[in-house]
Amino acid sequence: xxxxxxxxxxMLILISEAETPMSSEKIAESVGTNPSYIRKIAGLLKKAGxxxxxxxxxxxxxxxxxxxxxxxxxxxxxxxxxxxxxxxIHRNPNDQCVVGRHIQPxxxxxFGELEAKALSELKQKTLKTCMDIMRDRINKEETK
Amino acid sequence: xxxxxxxxxxMLILISEAETPMSSEKIAESVGTNPSYIRKIAGLLKKAGxxxxxxxxxxxxxxxxxxxxxxxxxxxxxxxxxxxxxxxIHRNPNDQCVVGRHIQPxxxxxFGELEAKALSELKQKTLKTCMDIMRDRINKEETK
DNA sequence: TAATATGTACCTGTATCAGATACAAATACA
DNA sequence: TGTATTTGTATCTGATACAGGTACATATTA
Numbered sequence: 001x002x003x004x005x006x007x008x009x010x011m012l013i014l015i016s017e018a019e020t021p022m023s024s025e026k027i028a029e030s031v032g033t034n035p036s037y038i039r040k041i042a043g044l045l046k047k048a049g050x051x052x053x054x055x056x057x058x059x060x061x062x063x064x065x066x067x068x069x070x071x072x073x074x075x076x077x078x079x080x081x082x083x084x085x086x087x088x089i090h091r092n093p094n095d096q097c098v099v100g101r102h103i104q105p106x107x108x109x110x111f112g113e114l115e116a117k118a119l120s121e122l123k124q125k126t127l128k129t130c131m132d133i134m135r136d137r138i139n140k141e142e143t144k
Numbered sequence: 145x146x147x148x149x150x151x152x153x154x155m156l157i158l159i160s161e162a163e164t165p166m167s168s169e170k171i172a173e174s175v176g177t178n179p180s181y182i183r184k185i186a187g188l189l190k191k192a193g194x195x196x197x198x199x200x201x202x203x204x205x206x207x208x209x210x211x212x213x214x215x216x217x218x219x220x221x222x223x224x225x226x227x228x229x230x231x232x233i234h235r236n237p238n239d240q241c242v243v244g245r246h247i248q249p250x251x252x253x254x255f256g257e258l259e260a261k262a263l264s265e266l267k268q269k270t271l272k273t274c275m276d277i278m279r280d281r282i283n284k285e286e287t288k
Numbered sequence: 289t290a291a292t293a294t295g296t297a298c299c300t301g302t303a304t305c306a307g308a309t310a311c312a313a314a315t316a317c318a
Numbered sequence: 319t320g321t322a323t324t325t326g327t328a329t330c331t332g333a334t335a336c337a338g339g340t341a342c343a344t345a346t347t348a
Contacts, residue, residue, distance in 0.1 A: 003234040010247045024324075025324085034308065056313075058323075087146075093175060100174045106274065114262055145303080168293075180295095180339070199343095199345040
């Protein structure tokens with residue numbers, strides 16, 4: 001199970017909302033994991049130019065505003081690929097068989113269409129989209 | 145890595161195209177796996193009413209025509225769920241924190257929209273869609 | 289009755305991922 | 319200047335998921 005993407009979104013919301021610097025330890029506490037894991041994800045986000053930080057100095061800073069940062073960028077940063085890979089394809093089909101020889105490219109093409117659509121959805125949604133949904137939920141909770 | 149879905153599609157194409165009964169052993173040879181695994185998938189497809197078979201009698205038969213059988217049905221049969229589950233969500237966010245308390249439902253809602261679209265795509269594509277793509281590729285290969 | 293095939297249970301090997309520890313490098317602050 | 323703090327990074331471990339594989343009961347065919 002790969003939860004880097006959801007952890008990264010959680011982390012970025014914290015960074016974006018917090019007024020005082022959030023250390024990897026405080027972030028880990030909210031995400032429910034350990035500081036090392038947070039720093040691992042931070043490294044990926046930093047490499048992609050999404051956040052800024054420096055050794056010894058507490059906290060992380062967003063390089064983009066929340067409505068400029070797409071979920072697509074976050075996804076690519078933490079997964080290290082621009083492929084969503086919706087479904088895995090079995091690895092050893094038999095080349096001696098017509099179906100076996102063509103199944104991989106056929107499914108790659110077919111699944112690729114779906115994946116492209118999912119990617120374009122991710123490009124249209126931003127960190128702000130996410131924060132807005134959350135804010136609505138928080139408001140609903142409060143008015144109960 | 146879960147390749148039951150792609151293996152199932154491969155298997156169903158073989159069953160659909162073959163003129164003589166395909167045993168689990170022959171199917172396994174083309175898919176590149178072992179007969180037991182094929183029979184495991186066959187069991188799931190059978191339980192979903194997609195194929196028919198009987199103990200001792202060689203081969204499997206489709207209960208629907210290739211253009212009636214959607215990829216959605218195949219997916220649900222082998223995965224045992226109608227959730228596509230595009231992205232995993234981290235498990236232990238901290239309830240004491242506002243963000244931690246709302247991150248899971250927020251992401252479930254957000255990802256759910258993407259997943260619903262992917263599902264509706266799968267509902268529109270059938271086994272025949274898949275076979276058509278493959279046939280095109282085979283034709284191209286032959287005219288080279 | 290023998291051979292063959294499906295149905296199913298069970299164990300194993302491998303890959304992946306988060307959890308965790310450790311420590312170097314840089315900064316902040318007294 | 320020196321100590322505490324924090325990021326950055328490597329490495330190991332534990333848990334989990336999945337396909338590979340064996341075994342055998344059950345049903346059919348000839």
